[in-house]
Amino acid sequence: MHTGAVNLVTIDDITAAAARIAGTAVRTPLLPCPWTTASDRPLWIKPESLQPVGAFKIRGAYNAVARLSDEQRARGVVAYSSGNHAQAVAYAARAFGVPAWIVVPEHTPRVKVEATRSHGAEVVLVPVGERESRAHEIAEREGAALIPPFDHPDVIAGQGTIGLEIIADLPTVDVVLAPVSGGGLISGVAAAVKALKPDAQVWAVEPELAGDTAASLKAGKRVSWPIEDRNRTIADGLQSQPSDLTFAHEQALVDGIITVSEDEIRDAVRFLANRTRLVAEPSGATSVAGYLHHATELPKGNTVAILSGGNLDPETLHDLLKP
């Protein structure tokens, strides 16, 4: 399938990715959420926070590393990331026994930096605006392969395995909600869901304070927001912007987008801890914030919210869970 000049990821790409990641990524269950009383839109949570790196990113990263040639892979891998992709690439590299360099912005939560180091990677802390250029420098110097956080078909196909699992576990799904930032997650999920169940809807949920994707989809072209603006949201994993590749997927396959406030995100973190017994980072809880606070903007029916990650500092978690 393609749109304009860009080839979209196919269901075959995603099915192949699913075979590669089996045994490394956890096959997360769909968790029915009987606490929600909205009988016209029952909720299931897809808890990607339970992955060994605490986020869905292991799917795309592992698929991308697996797709390298043996020779390429042996020289190692490089990634730049606000955190969860970093852990994912480090984890995948160690699974293959190859070196990893991870370029991380200085303001990244400490728990994410420590986790990345614990997976055996060399962590390079840089000012937020320099992470991409530094990653390219290291890749050139070491001859290592750069594994981008979202702008690659192999990464998108890996994230799309979440969509396969949703359709397999809940064939009657009507609506899938996913956080959006760089767009790797929603691009893959939408490619899978629309291929297998074209009448199901896929909606993006984005923080108001990093609402560039909503602005872009409205404008019909990519609209850039200054990084200083995007950095305002507590959802530190949702501060990237789509690439040509992910934006093409979003325009072709995503049915709609809603934005959520910071308070709504905080409320969703509390809901997930107290009602579904899941620790979510603010970025990961964004889809649930959309469900809880913007139901009237969304289609009705069996709804799956992807909880995309659960990595946050103990201090931040404690603050967020204040009753």
Next chain:
Amino acid sequence: MHTGAVNLVTIDDITAAAARIAGTAVRTPLLPCPWTTASDRPLWIKPESLQPVGAFKIRGAYNAVARLSDEQRARGVVAYSSGNHAQAVAYAARAFGVPAWIVVPEHTPRVKVEATRSHGAEVVLVPVGERESRAHEIAEREGAALIPPFDHPDVIAGQGTIGLEIIADLPTVDVVLAPVSGGGLISGVAAAVKALKPDAQVWAVEPELAGDTAASLKAGKRVSWPIEDRNRTIADGLQSQPSDLTFAHEQALVDGIITVSEDEIRDAVRFLANRTRLVAEPSGATSVAGYLHHATELPKGNTVAILSGGNLDPETLHDLLKP
């Protein structure tokens, strides 16, 4: 299989239970825990906190209600419980469309009482010593079936499905750790594990402050502790004592028992939230407390800790997660 005068639950009972509960109980994954660095005893968590009632109890309760005759079941069900079994019976009753009366001690965490009511059951609050007698009174008055929290083969067989799933997902498991109180969970799990992999070990973990099972296994007979003593532990779901039936399973099938302190339980709750992104109630975290703080007392090898439940008040959770 039987020991003395008591028939133990069989693997056939447990396999039949697994077929009954499929589609109601969540098939929980085994979560690898790369944060633990003990290479001689890698850890997986079995997160029963993710069940729709927040605890493993749905397995036994649903199996027991499913085993009633249609006529029996239509008259409704009664349960007495410190909380999680209450929710489980209420949930199972609603799934079958029959009434439920739940007798709950007055000091039960509010979140558990509210959850039980939310599943459509009538909640009867009584002093802690009276819950069993009141449940029997209601059963007689209404002609309803009493679903005991642990002292019944159908309940034990339901809980045993956890053991089936562990062996299916990790055939190389060496050690299974489970919290112990009334003993329904460990009896069922041990019956499954020992039938399918006799060389795997099943260990019980118990709060020191409610250490009656450890005392009983040491004495070779059931030793009763006053309820006032057992109520001292923060693990409010582990204040029951074994029955003849569950103690017979424990004597025949459980390889060992360790006890954990209150501080070790609190530490395990923090570990689970911050490292594995799971909300555990103190009772549910007890097995992980044993792994983290008593490794030298346990066999080595691939270890699965059953996180049995995650229902606790938001205030208690917030207090426990103070860094």
